[in-house]
Amino acid sequence: MTLPARLRPILFSLSALLLCTAPFAQQSFAQASVRDAKLQLVIVLTRHGVRSPLTAQADLDKFSATPWPKWEVAPGLLTAHGYQLMKLFGNWDRTKFAGEGLLAPSGCADAGHVTIVADTDQRTRETGKALSEGMFPDCNIEVHSRPDGVPDPLFSPRNAGVGHPDPTLAAAAITGRIGGDPANLTETYRPQLAALDRILSGCGHLPPNPRRTSILETPASLKPGTADSPVAASGQFFTASTLAENLLLEYTQGMSDANTGWGCLDGANLRFVMQANIAAWNYQDRTPTIARTYASNLLDHIRRTMEQSVTGKVAPGALGKPGDHLVILVGHDTNIVTLAGALGIDWIEDGRVDDSPPGGALVFELWRSPKSGPYVRVAFTAQTLEQMRNTEPLTPANPPAEAPIFVPACSRSDLSCTWDGFSAALRQATDPAYVTALP
Numbered sequence: 490m491t492l493p494a495r496l497r498p499i500l501f502s503l504s505a506l507l508l509c510t511a512p513f514a515q516q517s518f519a520q521a522s523v524r525d526a527k528l529q530l531v532i533v534l535t536r537h538g539v540r541s542p543l544t545a546q547a548d549l550d551k552f553s554a555t556p557w558p559k560w561e562v563a564p565g566l567l568t569a570h571g572y573q574l575m576k577l578f579g580n581w582d583r584t585k586f587a588g589e590g591l592l593a594p595s596g597c598a599d600a601g602h603v604t605i606v607a608d609t610d611q612r613t614r615e616t617g618k619a620l621s622e623g624m625f626p627d628c629n630i631e632v633h634s635r636p637d638g639v640p641d642p643l644f645s646p647r648n649a650g651v652g653h654p655d656p657t658l659a660a661a662a663i664t665g666r667i668g669g670d671p672a673n674l675t676e677t678y679r680p681q682l683a684a685l686d687r688i689l690s691g692c693g694h695l696p697p698n699p700r701r702t703s704i705l706e707t708p709a710s711l712k713p714g715t716a717d718s719p720v721a722a723s724g725q726f727f728t729a730s731t732l733a734e735n736l737l738l739e740y741t742q743g744m745s746d747a748n749t750g751w752g753c754l755d756g757a758n759l760r761f762v763m764q765a766n767i768a769a770w771n772y773q774d775r776t777p778t779i780a781r782t783y784a785s786n787l788l789d790h791i792r793r794t795m796e797q798s799v800t801g802k803v804a805p806g807a808l809g810k811p812g813d814h815l816v817i818l819v820g821h822d823t824n825i826v827t828l829a830g831a832l833g834i835d836w837i838e839d840g841r842v843d844d845s846p847p848g849g850a851l852v853f854e855l856w857r858s859p860k861s862g863p864y865v866r867v868a869f870t871a872q873t874l875e876q877m878r879n880t881e882p883l884t885p886a887n888p889p890a891e892a893p894i895f896v897p898a899c900s901r902s903d904l905s906c907t908w909d910g911f912s913a914a915l916r917q918a919t920d921p922a923y924v925t926a927l928p
Contacts, residue, residue, distance in 0.1 A: 526858040528591045530798040532791055533582070533817045535850035536825055537616040539571030539742050539877065542735045552732060554691040554698040558739065558748040567612040570742050571847060572619045574877055578848055579623025581883035591814050597628035604809030607634045607819035608644035616848075617819045632819075642925050643808075644820040646786045647717050652923035654782040659719035660712055662778035671709040674726040674772065678765045682729050685762040689732065692753035704728050719782075722773060730769035733762045741847055741877035756874055760840050767844050770826045775843070780830030785923035787818075787828060792915040795855050799863050799908055806926060825851055831918040833897045836869040838890035846871050851894075855908070863908035867894040 541560035542549065550556045562568055567575075587594040603625070607617040617632035635641045642649035667673050675682065686704050690697070709724030739749045740759055746752055750759075774780060790806050797804035797811050809816045818824075822845040829835070829851070835843055849871035857863045870891040872883070883889055894900075898917055899910030906914065 525860060526856040526864075528586075528589045528854060529857045529863070530795060530813065530855040531586060531591060531815050532794060532853040532855075533815070533850050534787070534791070534825060534828065534853075535616070535620070535817065535819055536822050536845055536847060537571075537610070537612040537819060538567055538575040538619065539738060539847040540565055540567050540612045542738060544731060544735070549732070549735065551700075551702050552704055552728070553689045553751070554695045554701055555751065557735070558744060560742075565610070565612060567615040567619075568742060570880070571612075572615055573880060574741075574872065575616050575619035575848055576623035577880070577883055578872060578889065579620035579625075581623075581889060582620070583624040584883075584885070585888075586815065597625060599814060600625050600628040600630050602810075602812055602814040603630055603817070604813050604815070605630060605632045605817045605819065606643070606808055607632050608641050608821065609635050609637055609639060613644075613819045613821070617817065620817060620819070642786055643790060643818070643927060644787070644824055646783060646923060646925075649925075651786055651925050652782055652920075654716055654719045654779075654923075656713035656715060656719040659714075659776075659779050659782075662776045663711060663720060663722075663772050666772060666776060667711075671711040671722065671724055671726065674768070675709055675724065678726060678729075678768060681762050681765040682725055684758060685729050685733055685736075685765065688736070688750045688753045688758070688762065691751050694753075695751060704732065719779060720773060722769075726765060727769055727773075729762075730766040733766040737763060737766070737846065737874075740874060743878050743880060756878075759874065763841060763844065767842060770822070770845075771843065774823060774826045775830035777830055777833070780827040781918065781920045782923050783823065783827040784831040785919045785921075786925060787820075787824060788831060788915050788919045789924045790927065791818075791853065792912055792919075795853065795865070795908075796912065798855055808927075822849075825849065832914065833918075834867065834894050836892040836894055838869060838871060838892040839873045844871075846874070847877065848872055856905075861907075864905045865908060865911040866905050867896055868892060869894060 541562050541564055543565045546557065583592060586592045592599045605617045605621055607613040614632055614634050621630040621632065640648035642651045646652065682705060690701065704725050707725050707728055709726065711720065711722045714721035736750050736754055736759060740754060790808055793804045793806040794808045794816055797807040801811055803811055825845040849869065852868045852870055854866045855863060856866065868891055870889050872889045876889065881887060893904050895904055896906055896914055898914035899906035
């Protein structure tokens with residue numbers, strides 16, 4: 490049947506209207522499904538705040554034209570600046586979670602529904618205290634931690650003797666990703682290594698130091714290690730990773746321009762040289778064969794904690810209480826990187842891919858909808874490098890960076906996973922041989 494000419498414009502207009510409004514209808518449906526849901530539990534896996542370098546001063550100085558700057562604290566300790574930054578982050582978390590209906594905007598009424606667990610290091614325990622102080626001032630929330638010096642199987646499974654990783658298999662897993670030769674990494678990241686070496690040399694405004702060792706001169710090596718450290722990696726690329734991380738710490742500590750990379754460092758070239766550091770984490774720790782051995786225990790206990798909230802019943806191995814609204818786990822970049830490697834998740838924030846800077850956190854949100862049941866959203870959040878350097882308060886007008894995450898094993902088009910799908914994804918990423926009960 491031929492449509493009369495006078496009706497064709499009308500039909501065309503109706504069709505165009507339907508096509509234009511379809512995305513808005515879908516968007517409204519998505520918003521409605523969010524509006525009818527309640528945020529029930531948030532688990533935050535965070536790295537500690539800004540610390541001093543772990544490497545001995547003498548081992549650092551041989552690569553630089555002049556000595557590295559002195560720090561106010563002993564190696565590996567959270568600094569006062571790092572504490573303040575995490576306190577600011579805690580204050581932001583209170584604002585954010587209150588806006589989502591998880592917590593009251595102020596007061597201590599919710600303090601009994603919060604559990605904070607930290608690794609045994611000073612930098613993790615103090616980070617937990619700073620987050621608590623910023624989020625719940627004067628509420629005296631306890632930071633749970635094992636005794637100093639006792640390895641925690643949740644955060645340091647290798648040191649605690651959980652499982653028996655195969656160093657030969659671990660080395661093979663990395664070798665198979667880099668073309669069989671660690672020198673390939675050096676060539677791939679040569680521009681970043683050269684930029685870092687120029688910073689270490691004083692970028693032309695310091696006198697040459699003939700005794701300085703260029704990172705470009707160190708031989709590359711990768712071989713099986715021990716059960717505590719399954720891979721023994723060294724050379725230009727892996728040395729550069731440590732040195733770039735230390736420049737990041739200087740920058741986020743807010744050191745003077747003169748003491749930040751010998752006056753050669755700004756946010757742009759720091760982000761560039763940090764690409765070598767992030768890549769080293771990618772190959773050494775994100776490689777799934779290695780990541781699963783380190784992350785399985787943490788993944789298992791995160792799953793049990795969320796399951797406890799879903800069912801409302803005590804779950805063996807859960808962290809915290811059935812009625813908790815917020816569980817904060819204060820660990821290390823190793824915990825974040827290996828968990829991400831085991832789950833196969835990625836993010837980009839603040840101009841960096843898959844980075845886990847001081848205070849950066851993976852956030853697992855458990856929502857419950859009366860229509861569709863419980864579901865999970867995952868995100869990565871961190872203060873920007875400049876927010877840390879300048880000690881900027883975090884506000885709705887100046888929030889931290891946040892990246893929503895797609896979980897390959899379960900995420901839907903709106904980036905959420907059903908609870909059953911997410912639980913199955915965690916089980917799939919977990920190797921039972923590396924899971925142990927916690928005291």
